[in-house]
Amino acid sequence: MSIVLLSINHHTAPVEVREQLAFSEAELPTALRAMIAREVIQEGLILSTCNRVEVIAEAADANQLRDFVYELKRLPLNCFNHHLVQLTDAEAIQHTFRVASSLDSMIVGEPQILGQVKEAFQIAQNAGAVGHTLTRLMNRAFAVAKKVRNETGIAANAVSISYVAVELARKVFDSLAGTTVLLLGAGEMAELAAKHFITNGAEKLLIVNRTFENAQALAAEMNGEAVSFETLDSRLAEADIVLCSTGAAHYLVSPSHIEHALEQRRYRPIFLIDISVPRNIDPAISELDNAFVFDIDDLEAVATANLQERQREAERAEIIVAAEAERFAASLAEGNLNKVIGVLRREVQQIALDELERSRKRLGALTPEQEDALHVMLNSIVNKFTHPIIKQMRESEDGHSPYLEAFREFYHQEKE
């Protein structure tokens, strides 16, 4: 048995293919149970997100796992073989670690993947599909992901526009707790940014739209307050953060608006993000003290720079992951080896003891000294016999010595 992994992801396959192999959360328990019901599969785990499907198993070989997945999804055998990546042991371990550490993600370092991996593990646990090996593997993967996060900067800087906006605002307000966000217009990006501000601690959301009904609808959805466009001027002073994305062809917020607002705010800083094209916030506002204006290009420039920074950090993370994967593979092999050696010694010892019992009659009564001497002798024979074999097994570099394989095969056949 080895760790085998089947992966189909955004690097290897377009969404049309990925979706055919994807598992919904409801499907997973049944699929997992079907998986371990197979004789050739001992443990299994399935991670299915919009960017990837990863099937990890403790199984005899990867081809059988692959055929099982096709069968489960009722697909013709081998239909997506060229989109599928099959990995075993060390490579499978490394891939698992890379996925959990968000090194294989579309946006390297994005934080959601670790949560998704944890959830997949939880589901597999609940379905009773993971045992000793995969539990060890996944716990190690979580630890590696944490280490990568702590020791490299792959998740340090924002790479999406709305996160960048939050990051910039933090350089003005430090904490967003207690701030008021004014959302002007109903552009999707601004709406997303507003959500990010709220999840990062902003307290109050004002929504302004030329069509008041739209503002009301959005306010109901986002738990904000709808404000009519006519009162914008008077309400502007309440906003610490203004997010703007409308279809207007001209500036909606002018320096004089902001000057007035600042005066009312007693010059507490105001932070404006303009995601609309053409722009709706006059960039001349930037010349006012305590007013900060950023447009879509500024945000994108930050995002691009941060992404490059992340890629540099990702290279460092790869080194950590590779080293950890190697260590884990080695400890797994070591564990297997020790198990085999234990079985070998016990078997031979048992043979020796059985022979002793069989000869008891002919030996007659033994003094305790003689009894001891016999045991010492048998032990010594067992040791002398097994020693060169164990030595050979241990000397093999990756735990795959011909002796080991031979013994395993022999032993398994014997048992059956």
Added chain:
Amino acid sequence: MNVLLIAALLLYLSSAIYAIITLAMEQSRARIGQWLRGLVAVGFVVHTISLALGWIQWGHFPVVNLKEVCSFLAWAIAAYYLLFVPRDKARALPIFVLLCGFLLTLVSLLLPNEPLSLTLSSAISASPFTKIIFPLHVTMLVFSYAAFVVTVAGSVMYLVQERELKAKRFGAAFRWMPALNTCDELSYRSLTIGFVLLTLGMVTGMMWGSQHDGRFWHNDPKEVLALVTWFVYLAMIHYRVTAGWRGRRVAWMAIGGFVAVLITFIGARAMGGYHVFG
């Protein structure tokens, strides 16, 4: 006593170096801040012992010459840092403050130890009242200077961060400077604390003067400059409270105020007069 002071000096230096090398680290700022505080705290304790021993050895409150005042000011800065500088949000700010503490300690170590002049000695110990009021006068003023050092550090960082934001340059300076609000709040708080201490320091000085020779005002250059400084800071607080002045304008004023402090502290010494020390 010098050995302890050198130990404190090295601890301040290593904490400044620690702050510099951890500056670029984005993760676990709070833990870095804790370690930094720990280092400064050890330096501060060593420094405190050094000051206490000096007091015992010389038999007077150890702030009667420039050497002692520099050391005392460095100590006050460390104390202020431990009390008021936030541990995880200050980013580059501790570097500035800790280097100030380090430099002042270094200057103190390099300056010769001028003996306490007889006139000053008799003035301090003229009566039980002056014996108490003199250390109070000096301590308040030195602590107000320490607060103003933090004010000016916050103001400089504010100006740098503000310039980066307005120029839309998101490089190292942008990442390493604290947020504008943090700078502003820290500056303003230090400013108020410094102002209160400055006022109390001046009042106790006047009380001591009137005890000493019956005059509470001597038209001494230091007194005049201190009054000017006091008015600068008063104006800043006044406009902050009444007109909500903040940000860039106030940061520049804080730097102006600090220049006045420096002139009061060092310049007045060159001009001679009634205040001969510090």
